[in-house]
Amino acid sequence: MLFALWYKEWLKTKWTLVAIGAINLLVAAGVYLDLANTMKTVEANVVLMNVVFKEYLYYVDIKYIPALSGLIYAVMQFTPELSQSRLKLTLHLPAPEQKILATTQLIGALELAAIFAIDYLILAATTLAFFPVEVFDSMTVTVAPWFFAGFAAYFVTAAAFVEISWTRRVVIALTGYALVDALFLGVSFNAGNDAFAHAWWAAALVVSATFLLLFVSGFHYKRGIV
Amino acid sequence: METVVEAIDLTHYYGKKLVYENLNFKIKKGSIFGLLGKNGTGKTTTINILNGYLRPKSGRCLMLGEDSYNLSPDTKSRVGFLIEGHIQYQFMNVVQIEKFYRRFYPRWKRAPYFELMSKMAISESQQISKMSCGQRSQVALGLILAQDPDLLILDDYSMGLDAGYRRLFLDYLDEYARSEGKTIFVTSHIIQDLEDFLDDCVIMGYNEVLVDMPLKEFRETFKRYDFEHDASPETPLKKSDVLLNYEWLKTRGVVYSFAERAAVEKALAESGAKPRNVREVPMSLEDAFIGVTGKY
Numbered sequence: 001m002l003f004a005l006w007y008k009e010w011l012k013t014k015w016t017l018v019a020i021g022a023i024n025l026l027v028a029a030g031v032y033l034d035l036a037n038t039m040k041t042v043e044a045n046v047v048l049m050n051v052v053f054k055e056y057l058y059y060v061d062i063k064y065i066p067a068l069s070g071l072i073y074a075v076m077q078f079t080p081e082l083s084q085s086r087l088k089l090t091l092h093l094p095a096p097e098q099k100i101l102a103t104t105q106l107i108g109a110l111e112l113a114a115i116f117a118i119d120y121l122i123l124a125a126t127t128l129a130f131f132p133v134e135v136f137d138s139m140t141v142t143v144a145p146w147f148f149a150g151f152a153a154y155f156v157t158a159a160a161f162v163e164i165s166w167t168r169r170v171v172i173a174l175t176g177y178a179l180v181d182a183l184f185l186g187v188s189f190n191a192g193n194d195a196f197a198h199a200w201w202a203a204a205l206v207v208s209a210t211f212l213l214l215f216v217s218g219f220h221y222k223r224g225i226v
Numbered sequence: 227m228e229t230v231v232e233a234i235d236l237t238h239y240y241g242k243k244l245v246y247e248n249l250n251f252k253i254k255k256g257s258i259f260g261l262l263g264k265n266g267t268g269k270t271t272t273i274n275i276l277n278g279y280l281r282p283k284s285g286r287c288l289m290l291g292e293d294s295y296n297l298s299p300d301t302k303s304r305v306g307f308l309i310e311g312h313i314q315y316q317f318m319n320v321v322q323i324e325k326f327y328r329r330f331y332p333r334w335k336r337a338p339y340f341e342l343m344s345k346m347a348i349s350e351s352q353q354i355s356k357m358s359c360g361q362r363s364q365v366a367l368g369l370i371l372a373q374d375p376d377l378l379i380l381d382d383y384s385m386g387l388d389a390g391y392r393r394l395f396l397d398y399l400d401e402y403a404r405s406e407g408k409t410i411f412v413t414s415h416i417i418q419d420l421e422d423f424l425d426d427c428v429i430m431g432y433n434e435v436l437v438d439m440p441l442k443e444f445r446e447t448f449k450r451y452d453f454e455h456d457a458s459p460e461t462p463l464k465k466s467d468v469l470l471n472y473e474w475l476k477t478r479g480v481v482y483s484f485a486e487r488a489a490v491e492k493a494l495a496e497s498g499a500k501p502r503n504v505r506e507v508p509m510s511l512e513d514a515f516i517g518v519t520g521k522y
Contacts, residue, residue, distance in 0.1 A: 004326055004330060007325070011326075086314075088277070088307075088309055089314065089315070093330050094300065094302040094331065221279075222278065224279055
Protein backbone atom coordinates (compact mmCIF):
# COMPACT_ATOMS: atom_id res chain seq x y z
CA MET A 1 0.00 0.00 0.00
CA LEU A 2 2.77 2.44 0.92
CA PHE A 3 4.51 2.07 -2.42
CA ALA A 4 1.28 2.37 -4.40
CA LEU A 5 0.17 5.48 -2.52
CA TRP A 6 3.62 7.00 -2.87
CA TYR A 7 3.48 6.32 -6.58
CA LYS A 8 0.12 8.07 -6.81
CA GLU A 9 1.25 11.06 -4.75
CA TRP A 10 4.43 11.32 -6.81
CA LEU A 11 2.49 11.37 -10.08
CA LYS A 12 0.14 13.97 -8.66
CA THR A 13 2.60 16.31 -6.99
CA LYS A 14 5.93 15.84 -8.73
CA TRP A 15 5.84 19.22 -10.52
CA THR A 16 4.64 20.95 -7.37
CA LEU A 17 7.49 19.32 -5.51
CA VAL A 18 9.98 20.40 -8.16
CA ALA A 19 8.68 23.98 -8.05
CA ILE A 20 8.67 24.14 -4.24
CA GLY A 21 12.10 22.53 -4.12
CA ALA A 22 13.47 25.03 -6.64
CA ILE A 23 12.09 28.02 -4.71
CA ASN A 24 13.54 26.72 -1.43
CA LEU A 25 16.88 26.02 -3.07
CA LEU A 26 17.03 29.45 -4.68
CA VAL A 27 16.21 31.25 -1.44
CA ALA A 28 18.68 29.16 0.59
CA ALA A 29 21.36 29.66 -2.05
CA GLY A 30 20.51 33.37 -2.03
CA VAL A 31 21.19 33.47 1.71
CA TYR A 32 24.66 32.05 1.06
CA LEU A 33 25.39 34.40 -1.83
CA ASP A 34 24.17 37.47 0.09
CA LEU A 35 26.28 36.61 3.11
CA ALA A 36 29.31 35.78 1.01
CA ASN A 37 28.94 39.12 -0.75
CA THR A 38 28.52 40.97 2.57
CA MET A 39 31.63 39.30 3.91
CA LYS A 40 33.53 40.56 0.89
CA THR A 41 32.40 44.13 1.28
CA VAL A 42 32.22 44.45 5.09
CA GLU A 43 34.73 43.27 7.63
CA ALA A 44 33.89 39.89 9.11
CA ASN A 45 34.03 41.09 12.71
CA VAL A 46 31.53 43.86 11.90
CA VAL A 47 29.15 41.32 10.43
CA LEU A 48 29.56 39.11 13.48
CA MET A 49 28.90 42.06 15.80
CA ASN A 50 25.71 42.77 13.88
CA VAL A 51 24.63 39.14 14.15
CA VAL A 52 25.33 38.95 17.88
CA PHE A 53 24.24 42.39 19.11
CA LYS A 54 21.92 43.80 16.48
CA GLU A 55 19.95 40.66 15.64
CA TYR A 56 21.08 40.70 12.02
CA LEU A 57 19.46 37.52 10.70
CA TYR A 58 21.29 36.92 7.44
CA TYR A 59 18.94 33.97 6.79
CA VAL A 60 15.66 35.86 7.39
CA ASP A 61 14.72 35.56 3.70
CA ILE A 62 13.84 31.92 4.31
CA LYS A 63 11.54 32.70 7.25
CA TYR A 64 8.15 32.23 5.54
CA ILE A 65 9.29 29.87 2.80
CA PRO A 66 8.66 26.58 4.68
CA ALA A 67 5.16 27.67 5.76
CA LEU A 68 4.38 28.78 2.22
CA SER A 69 5.76 25.49 0.90
CA GLY A 70 3.57 23.47 3.27
CA LEU A 71 0.50 25.46 2.31
CA ILE A 72 1.08 25.17 -1.43
CA TYR A 73 1.94 21.50 -1.24
CA ALA A 74 -1.26 20.70 0.71
CA VAL A 75 -3.38 22.66 -1.78
CA MET A 76 -1.82 20.88 -4.76
CA GLN A 77 -2.02 17.48 -3.09
CA PHE A 78 -5.62 17.68 -1.92
CA THR A 79 -7.31 19.77 -4.62
CA PRO A 80 -7.40 16.84 -7.10
CA GLU A 81 -8.67 14.56 -4.33
CA LEU A 82 -11.50 16.85 -3.33
CA SER A 83 -12.58 17.97 -6.79
CA GLN A 84 -15.37 15.74 -8.12
CA SER A 85 -15.28 13.74 -4.87
CA ARG A 86 -12.18 11.89 -6.04
CA LEU A 87 -11.30 11.17 -2.42
CA LYS A 88 -14.09 8.59 -2.52
CA LEU A 89 -11.96 6.59 -4.95
CA THR A 90 -9.03 6.72 -2.55
CA LEU A 91 -11.12 5.80 0.45
CA HIS A 92 -12.68 2.91 -1.46
CA LEU A 93 -9.27 1.27 -1.81
CA PRO A 94 -9.13 -1.97 0.15
CA ALA A 95 -7.21 -0.67 3.16
CA PRO A 96 -8.27 0.99 6.43
CA GLU A 97 -9.41 4.52 5.58
CA GLN A 98 -7.51 6.27 8.38
CA LYS A 99 -4.37 4.39 7.38
CA ILE A 100 -4.77 5.63 3.80
CA LEU A 101 -5.15 9.22 5.01
CA ALA A 102 -2.24 8.91 7.44
CA THR A 103 -0.01 7.42 4.75
CA THR A 104 -0.97 10.10 2.24
CA GLN A 105 -0.16 12.82 4.75
CA LEU A 106 3.03 11.11 5.88
CA ILE A 107 4.23 10.99 2.28
CA GLY A 108 3.65 14.73 1.97
CA ALA A 109 5.42 15.39 5.28
CA LEU A 110 8.42 13.30 4.26
CA GLU A 111 8.71 15.06 0.91
CA LEU A 112 8.54 18.44 2.62
CA ALA A 113 11.04 17.22 5.22
CA ALA A 114 13.46 16.37 2.42
CA ILE A 115 13.19 19.91 1.05
CA PHE A 116 13.50 21.48 4.50
CA ALA A 117 16.54 19.30 5.21
CA ILE A 118 18.25 20.68 2.10
CA ASP A 119 17.40 24.22 3.24
CA TYR A 120 18.84 23.53 6.65
CA LEU A 121 22.00 21.93 5.29
CA ILE A 122 22.63 24.97 3.10
CA LEU A 123 22.02 27.33 6.04
CA ALA A 124 24.24 25.19 8.28
CA ALA A 125 27.05 25.08 5.73
CA THR A 126 26.72 28.83 5.15
CA THR A 127 26.83 29.59 8.87
CA LEU A 128 29.73 27.28 9.64
CA ALA A 129 31.67 28.67 6.69
CA PHE A 130 31.62 32.21 8.09
CA PHE A 131 30.83 32.11 11.81
CA PRO A 132 31.75 30.30 15.00
CA VAL A 133 29.66 27.38 16.22
CA GLU A 134 27.70 29.57 18.68
CA VAL A 135 26.10 31.35 15.74
CA PHE A 136 25.31 28.00 14.19
CA ASP A 137 23.53 26.96 17.41
CA SER A 138 21.61 30.20 17.44
CA MET A 139 20.65 29.81 13.79
CA THR A 140 19.37 26.27 14.43
CA VAL A 141 17.18 27.37 17.31
CA THR A 142 15.89 30.31 15.30
CA VAL A 143 15.02 28.48 12.07
CA ALA A 144 13.63 25.33 13.70
CA PRO A 145 10.21 26.90 14.45
CA TRP A 146 10.04 28.16 10.85
CA PHE A 147 10.35 24.60 9.63
CA PHE A 148 7.84 23.50 12.27
CA ALA A 149 5.55 26.15 10.80
CA GLY A 150 6.02 24.50 7.40
CA PHE A 151 4.72 21.19 8.71
CA ALA A 152 1.92 22.85 10.69
CA ALA A 153 0.80 24.80 7.60
CA TYR A 154 0.77 21.56 5.61
CA PHE A 155 -1.16 19.50 8.17
CA VAL A 156 -3.69 22.24 8.89
CA THR A 157 -4.32 23.03 5.22
CA ALA A 158 -4.79 19.33 4.45
CA ALA A 159 -7.29 18.98 7.29
CA ALA A 160 -9.16 22.13 6.21
CA PHE A 161 -9.39 20.79 2.64
CA VAL A 162 -10.82 17.41 3.62
CA GLU A 163 -13.26 18.86 6.14
CA ILE A 164 -16.75 19.10 4.65
CA SER A 165 -18.29 21.67 6.99
CA TRP A 166 -17.43 25.29 6.20
CA THR A 167 -17.79 26.27 9.85
CA ARG A 168 -15.29 23.66 11.01
CA ARG A 169 -13.07 24.50 8.03
CA VAL A 170 -12.88 28.13 9.17
CA VAL A 171 -12.16 27.06 12.75
CA ILE A 172 -9.33 24.79 11.56
CA ALA A 173 -7.90 27.53 9.35
CA LEU A 174 -7.98 30.17 12.11
CA THR A 175 -6.48 27.79 14.68
CA GLY A 176 -3.80 26.84 12.18
CA TYR A 177 -3.04 30.47 11.40
CA ALA A 178 -2.68 31.25 15.12
CA LEU A 179 -0.35 28.29 15.60
CA VAL A 180 1.82 29.12 12.58
CA ASP A 181 1.93 32.77 13.61
CA ALA A 182 3.06 31.79 17.12
CA LEU A 183 5.95 29.88 15.61
CA PHE A 184 7.28 33.09 14.06
CA LEU A 185 7.61 34.83 17.42
CA GLY A 186 10.83 35.52 19.30
CA VAL A 187 13.88 35.21 17.11
CA SER A 188 17.26 36.71 17.86
CA PHE A 189 20.84 35.68 18.35
CA ASN A 190 19.99 35.07 21.97
CA ALA A 191 17.15 32.79 21.03
CA GLY A 192 18.80 30.32 23.39
CA ASN A 193 17.19 32.35 26.14
CA ASP A 194 13.83 32.43 24.43
CA ALA A 195 10.91 30.27 25.35
CA PHE A 196 11.24 28.23 22.21
CA ALA A 197 14.74 27.06 23.03
CA HIS A 198 13.49 25.71 26.31
CA ALA A 199 10.21 24.38 25.06
CA TRP A 200 10.98 23.32 21.50
CA TRP A 201 9.65 19.87 22.38
CA ALA A 202 6.28 21.43 23.29
CA ALA A 203 6.17 23.18 19.93
CA ALA A 204 7.11 19.92 18.22
CA LEU A 205 4.34 18.17 20.11
CA VAL A 206 1.72 20.76 19.13
CA VAL A 207 2.81 20.63 15.48
CA SER A 208 2.75 16.82 15.56
CA ALA A 209 -0.75 16.99 17.01
CA THR A 210 -1.90 18.91 13.92
CA PHE A 211 -1.06 15.73 11.99
CA LEU A 212 -4.09 14.20 13.70
CA LEU A 213 -6.48 16.90 12.46
CA LEU A 214 -6.78 15.09 9.14
CA PHE A 215 -8.26 12.07 10.91
CA VAL A 216 -11.01 14.25 12.36
CA SER A 217 -11.73 15.79 8.96
CA GLY A 218 -11.59 12.32 7.37
CA PHE A 219 -14.13 11.08 9.90
CA HIS A 220 -16.45 13.97 9.02
CA TYR A 221 -15.93 13.38 5.29
CA LYS A 222 -16.89 9.74 5.63
CA ARG A 223 -19.87 10.41 7.85
CA GLY A 224 -21.17 12.85 5.25
CA ILE A 225 -23.35 15.89 5.58
CA VAL A 226 -25.71 15.61 8.54
CA MET B 227 -30.95 -17.16 -3.07
CA GLU B 228 -28.05 -15.45 -1.32
CA THR B 229 -28.47 -11.74 -0.63
CA VAL B 230 -25.52 -9.53 -1.53
CA VAL B 231 -26.91 -6.15 -0.50
CA GLU B 232 -29.66 -5.48 1.99
CA ALA B 233 -31.01 -2.07 2.98
CA ILE B 234 -32.86 -2.28 6.26
CA ASP B 235 -35.18 0.57 7.25
CA LEU B 236 -32.82 3.20 5.84
CA THR B 237 -33.86 6.70 6.76
CA HIS B 238 -31.91 9.80 5.86
CA TYR B 239 -32.29 13.55 6.17
CA TYR B 240 -30.14 16.41 4.92
CA GLY B 241 -30.69 18.86 7.73
CA LYS B 242 -34.45 18.83 8.12
CA LYS B 243 -35.11 17.68 4.57
CA LEU B 244 -36.26 14.09 4.45
CA VAL B 245 -34.69 12.06 1.65
CA TYR B 246 -36.51 8.84 2.45
CA GLU B 247 -37.85 6.90 5.38
CA ASN B 248 -37.60 3.18 6.03
CA LEU B 249 -36.17 2.23 2.66
CA ASN B 250 -35.87 -1.53 2.32
CA PHE B 251 -34.58 -3.59 -0.57
CA LYS B 252 -32.50 -6.67 -1.21
CA ILE B 253 -30.18 -7.51 -4.07
CA LYS B 254 -29.80 -11.16 -4.90
CA LYS B 255 -26.48 -12.65 -5.83
CA GLY B 256 -25.94 -12.72 -9.58
CA SER B 257 -28.73 -10.27 -10.33
CA ILE B 258 -28.66 -6.88 -12.00
CA PHE B 259 -30.50 -4.39 -9.87
CA GLY B 260 -31.52 -0.90 -10.92
CA LEU B 261 -32.27 1.94 -8.55
CA LEU B 262 -34.29 4.36 -10.61
CA GLY B 263 -35.83 7.68 -9.82
CA LYS B 264 -35.93 11.30 -10.80
CA ASN B 265 -33.35 13.81 -9.67
CA GLY B 266 -33.32 14.35 -5.94
CA THR B 267 -35.04 11.13 -4.95
CA GLY B 268 -32.00 9.76 -3.13
CA LYS B 269 -30.20 7.48 -5.59
CA THR B 270 -26.74 8.91 -4.98
CA THR B 271 -27.51 9.19 -1.28
CA THR B 272 -28.21 5.46 -1.26
CA ILE B 273 -24.98 4.74 -3.14
CA ASN B 274 -23.03 6.87 -0.68
CA ILE B 275 -24.56 4.94 2.21
CA LEU B 276 -23.81 1.64 0.47
CA ASN B 277 -20.17 2.57 0.05
CA GLY B 278 -19.80 3.86 3.59
CA TYR B 279 -19.47 7.55 2.64
CA LEU B 280 -22.55 8.56 4.51
CA ARG B 281 -23.99 7.43 7.81
CA PRO B 282 -27.77 7.11 7.53
CA LYS B 283 -29.89 8.83 10.14
CA SER B 284 -31.27 5.43 11.04
CA GLY B 285 -31.39 1.93 9.66
CA ARG B 286 -28.45 0.19 8.11
CA CYS B 287 -27.19 -1.43 5.00
CA LEU B 288 -25.42 -4.75 4.68
CA MET B 289 -22.94 -5.26 1.87
CA LEU B 290 -21.68 -8.79 1.40
CA GLY B 291 -22.77 -9.40 4.97
CA GLU B 292 -20.98 -6.40 6.53
CA ASP B 293 -22.33 -3.11 7.80
CA SER B 294 -21.69 -0.76 4.89
CA TYR B 295 -20.39 2.02 7.15
CA ASN B 296 -17.59 -0.20 8.41
CA LEU B 297 -16.53 -2.27 5.46
CA SER B 298 -13.38 -4.32 5.92
CA PRO B 299 -10.60 -4.00 3.33
CA ASP B 300 -11.37 -7.54 2.17
CA THR B 301 -15.00 -6.67 1.44
CA LYS B 302 -14.00 -3.42 -0.27
CA SER B 303 -11.75 -5.40 -2.59
CA ARG B 304 -14.84 -7.36 -3.66
CA VAL B 305 -16.81 -4.23 -4.55
CA GLY B 306 -16.17 -2.35 -7.79
CA PHE B 307 -17.32 1.24 -7.61
CA LEU B 308 -17.97 3.58 -10.50
CA ILE B 309 -18.39 7.18 -9.38
CA GLU B 310 -20.92 9.35 -11.20
CA GLY B 311 -19.18 10.88 -14.23
CA HIS B 312 -16.57 8.07 -14.52
CA ILE B 313 -14.25 9.95 -12.19
CA GLN B 314 -10.71 8.63 -12.00
CA TYR B 315 -7.29 10.02 -11.17
CA GLN B 316 -6.84 12.41 -14.06
CA PHE B 317 -3.15 12.98 -13.41
CA MET B 318 -2.42 9.37 -14.38
CA ASN B 319 -2.22 7.78 -17.80
CA VAL B 320 -3.59 4.39 -18.89
CA VAL B 321 -0.59 2.38 -17.75
CA GLN B 322 0.08 4.31 -14.56
CA ILE B 323 -3.45 3.93 -13.24
CA GLU B 324 -3.39 0.17 -13.82
CA LYS B 325 -0.02 -0.05 -12.08
CA PHE B 326 -1.44 1.88 -9.14
CA TYR B 327 -4.63 -0.13 -8.66
CA ARG B 328 -3.22 -3.61 -9.20
CA ARG B 329 -1.22 -3.45 -5.96
CA PHE B 330 -4.45 -3.24 -3.95
CA TYR B 331 -6.50 -6.05 -5.45
CA PRO B 332 -5.53 -9.69 -4.91
CA ARG B 333 -7.67 -10.93 -7.82
CA TRP B 334 -6.42 -8.30 -10.28
CA LYS B 335 -6.62 -9.32 -13.95
CA ARG B 336 -4.72 -7.07 -16.32
CA ALA B 337 -5.94 -8.64 -19.54
CA PRO B 338 -9.56 -7.35 -19.60
CA TYR B 339 -8.37 -3.79 -18.95
CA PHE B 340 -5.74 -3.70 -21.67
CA GLU B 341 -8.03 -5.55 -24.09
CA LEU B 342 -10.65 -2.86 -23.62
CA MET B 343 -8.06 -0.08 -24.06
CA SER B 344 -6.80 -1.74 -27.20
CA LYS B 345 -10.33 -2.20 -28.54
CA MET B 346 -11.05 1.48 -27.95
CA ALA B 347 -7.70 2.46 -29.51
CA ILE B 348 -6.74 4.31 -26.35
CA SER B 349 -2.97 4.56 -26.24
CA GLU B 350 -1.14 3.44 -23.10
CA SER B 351 0.45 6.82 -22.59
CA GLN B 352 -2.78 8.75 -22.89
CA GLN B 353 -3.44 10.96 -19.89
CA ILE B 354 -6.90 10.52 -18.37
CA SER B 355 -7.34 14.30 -18.12
CA LYS B 356 -7.07 14.51 -21.91
CA MET B 357 -9.66 11.83 -22.65
CA SER B 358 -13.21 12.28 -23.84
CA CYS B 359 -15.99 11.32 -21.45
CA GLY B 360 -16.56 8.16 -23.48
CA GLN B 361 -12.92 7.12 -23.30
CA ARG B 362 -12.85 7.84 -19.59
CA SER B 363 -15.86 5.63 -19.11
CA GLN B 364 -14.01 2.75 -20.76
CA VAL B 365 -10.98 3.27 -18.51
CA ALA B 366 -13.23 3.24 -15.45
CA LEU B 367 -15.04 0.14 -16.69
CA GLY B 368 -11.80 -1.63 -17.59
CA LEU B 369 -10.40 -0.98 -14.12
CA ILE B 370 -13.52 -2.41 -12.51
CA LEU B 371 -13.35 -5.50 -14.70
CA ALA B 372 -9.66 -5.97 -13.85
CA GLN B 373 -10.52 -5.76 -10.16
CA ASP B 374 -12.76 -8.80 -10.67
CA PRO B 375 -15.25 -7.78 -7.97
CA ASP B 376 -18.25 -9.80 -6.84
CA LEU B 377 -20.44 -6.70 -6.68
CA LEU B 378 -20.35 -3.74 -9.06
CA ILE B 379 -21.88 -0.44 -7.98
CA LEU B 380 -22.35 1.93 -10.88
CA ASP B 381 -23.58 5.41 -10.07
CA ASP B 382 -25.15 6.92 -13.19
CA TYR B 383 -22.87 5.12 -15.64
CA SER B 384 -24.62 6.88 -18.54
CA MET B 385 -23.70 10.43 -17.51
CA GLY B 386 -22.14 12.28 -20.42
CA LEU B 387 -22.08 9.28 -22.75
CA ASP B 388 -23.47 9.21 -26.26
CA ALA B 389 -25.67 6.34 -27.41
CA GLY B 390 -22.75 4.34 -28.80
CA TYR B 391 -20.68 4.46 -25.65
CA ARG B 392 -23.72 3.73 -23.49
CA ARG B 393 -24.47 0.65 -25.55
CA LEU B 394 -20.85 -0.45 -25.48
CA PHE B 395 -20.70 0.01 -21.72
CA LEU B 396 -23.84 -2.01 -21.10
CA ASP B 397 -23.00 -4.76 -23.59
CA TYR B 398 -19.63 -5.28 -21.96
CA LEU B 399 -21.13 -5.27 -18.51
CA ASP B 400 -23.99 -7.55 -19.43
CA GLU B 401 -21.73 -10.17 -20.94
CA TYR B 402 -19.32 -9.94 -18.03
CA ALA B 403 -21.94 -10.12 -15.31
CA ARG B 404 -23.93 -12.99 -16.86
CA SER B 405 -20.89 -15.11 -17.68
CA GLU B 406 -19.12 -14.56 -14.37
CA GLY B 407 -22.16 -14.56 -12.07
CA LYS B 408 -21.51 -11.01 -10.86
CA THR B 409 -24.01 -8.82 -9.07
CA ILE B 410 -24.61 -5.30 -10.37
CA PHE B 411 -26.24 -2.32 -8.70
CA VAL B 412 -26.86 0.45 -11.20
CA THR B 413 -28.47 3.86 -11.32
CA SER B 414 -29.08 5.81 -14.50
CA HIS B 415 -31.17 8.58 -15.94
CA ILE B 416 -31.37 6.92 -19.33
CA ILE B 417 -34.15 4.53 -18.51
CA GLN B 418 -34.66 3.02 -21.96
CA ASP B 419 -31.12 1.62 -21.97
CA LEU B 420 -31.95 -0.57 -18.99
CA GLU B 421 -34.96 -2.22 -20.62
CA ASP B 422 -33.21 -5.49 -21.42
CA PHE B 423 -30.53 -5.18 -18.78
CA LEU B 424 -32.14 -5.20 -15.36
CA ASP B 425 -33.46 -8.16 -13.45
CA ASP B 426 -34.91 -6.23 -10.52
CA CYS B 427 -35.70 -2.61 -9.92
CA VAL B 428 -36.69 -0.15 -7.28
CA ILE B 429 -38.26 3.08 -8.49
CA MET B 430 -37.97 5.89 -6.00
CA GLY B 431 -40.38 8.77 -5.66
CA TYR B 432 -39.82 11.74 -3.40
CA ASN B 433 -39.53 10.27 0.12
CA GLU B 434 -41.01 6.91 -0.89
CA VAL B 435 -40.53 3.73 -2.87
CA LEU B 436 -42.98 3.54 -5.76
CA VAL B 437 -42.02 0.16 -7.21
CA ASP B 438 -39.96 -2.73 -5.87
CA MET B 439 -40.19 -5.85 -8.01
CA PRO B 440 -38.54 -7.81 -10.80
CA LEU B 441 -38.44 -5.73 -13.97
CA LYS B 442 -40.27 -8.41 -15.95
CA GLU B 443 -43.14 -8.38 -13.47
CA PHE B 444 -43.27 -4.59 -13.56
CA ARG B 445 -43.39 -4.58 -17.36
CA GLU B 446 -46.17 -7.18 -17.38
CA THR B 447 -48.34 -5.76 -14.65
CA PHE B 448 -47.99 -2.00 -14.94
CA LYS B 449 -50.27 -0.66 -17.62
CA ARG B 450 -51.25 2.48 -19.42
CA TYR B 451 -54.83 3.12 -20.43
CA ASP B 452 -55.84 5.85 -22.85
CA PHE B 453 -59.42 7.03 -23.20
CA GLU B 454 -61.56 9.86 -24.52
CA HIS B 455 -63.79 11.96 -22.30
CA ASP B 456 -66.24 14.85 -22.34
CA ALA B 457 -65.40 16.15 -18.90
CA SER B 458 -63.98 19.60 -18.35
CA PRO B 459 -60.18 19.97 -18.45
CA GLU B 460 -60.23 20.85 -14.78
CA THR B 461 -61.89 17.58 -13.77
CA PRO B 462 -59.66 16.25 -11.01
CA LEU B 463 -59.20 12.54 -10.73
CA LYS B 464 -58.59 11.18 -7.30
CA LYS B 465 -55.41 9.10 -7.19
CA SER B 466 -55.91 5.70 -5.61
CA ASP B 467 -54.53 2.16 -5.61
CA VAL B 468 -56.18 1.74 -8.99
CA LEU B 469 -55.56 5.17 -10.49
CA LEU B 470 -51.89 5.44 -9.60
CA ASN B 471 -51.15 8.32 -11.90
CA TYR B 472 -52.91 10.15 -14.72
CA GLU B 473 -52.63 12.83 -17.36
CA TRP B 474 -55.73 14.86 -18.10
CA LEU B 475 -55.78 16.43 -21.56
CA LYS B 476 -58.55 18.38 -23.27
CA THR B 477 -60.41 15.52 -24.93
CA ARG B 478 -58.54 12.48 -23.73
CA GLY B 479 -56.93 11.12 -20.67
CA VAL B 480 -54.20 8.67 -19.71
CA VAL B 481 -54.21 6.51 -16.62
CA TYR B 482 -51.37 4.37 -15.25
CA SER B 483 -52.29 1.43 -13.10
CA PHE B 484 -51.43 -2.06 -11.96
CA ALA B 485 -55.14 -2.93 -12.24
CA GLU B 486 -57.00 -4.56 -15.10
CA ARG B 487 -59.07 -2.50 -17.51
CA ALA B 488 -62.44 -3.23 -15.88
CA ALA B 489 -61.20 -1.98 -12.52
CA VAL B 490 -59.77 1.14 -14.12
CA GLU B 491 -63.03 1.86 -15.99
CA LYS B 492 -64.94 1.47 -12.75
CA ALA B 493 -62.58 3.78 -10.85
CA LEU B 494 -62.78 6.37 -13.65
CA ALA B 495 -66.56 6.23 -13.68
CA GLU B 496 -66.67 6.66 -9.92
CA SER B 497 -64.50 9.73 -10.30
CA GLY B 498 -67.03 11.21 -12.68
CA ALA B 499 -64.70 11.12 -15.66
CA LYS B 500 -67.17 9.39 -18.06
CA PRO B 501 -64.46 7.72 -20.11
CA ARG B 502 -65.04 6.33 -23.59
CA ASN B 503 -63.03 3.75 -25.46
CA VAL B 504 -60.70 2.83 -22.59
CA ARG B 505 -57.84 0.85 -24.11
CA GLU B 506 -54.52 -0.52 -23.00
CA VAL B 507 -51.55 1.05 -24.77
CA PRO B 508 -48.13 -0.64 -24.93
CA MET B 509 -45.33 1.14 -23.12
CA SER B 510 -41.57 1.25 -23.20
CA LEU B 511 -39.75 1.10 -19.87
CA GLU B 512 -39.28 4.85 -20.04
CA ASP B 513 -43.03 5.35 -20.56
CA ALA B 514 -43.69 3.11 -17.57
CA PHE B 515 -41.15 5.03 -15.50
CA ILE B 516 -42.84 8.31 -16.37
CA GLY B 517 -46.17 6.65 -15.63
CA VAL B 518 -45.03 5.79 -12.13
CA THR B 519 -43.10 8.93 -11.27
CA GLY B 520 -44.98 11.56 -13.29
CA LYS B 521 -43.49 14.04 -15.72
CA TYR B 522 -42.65 16.68 -13.15
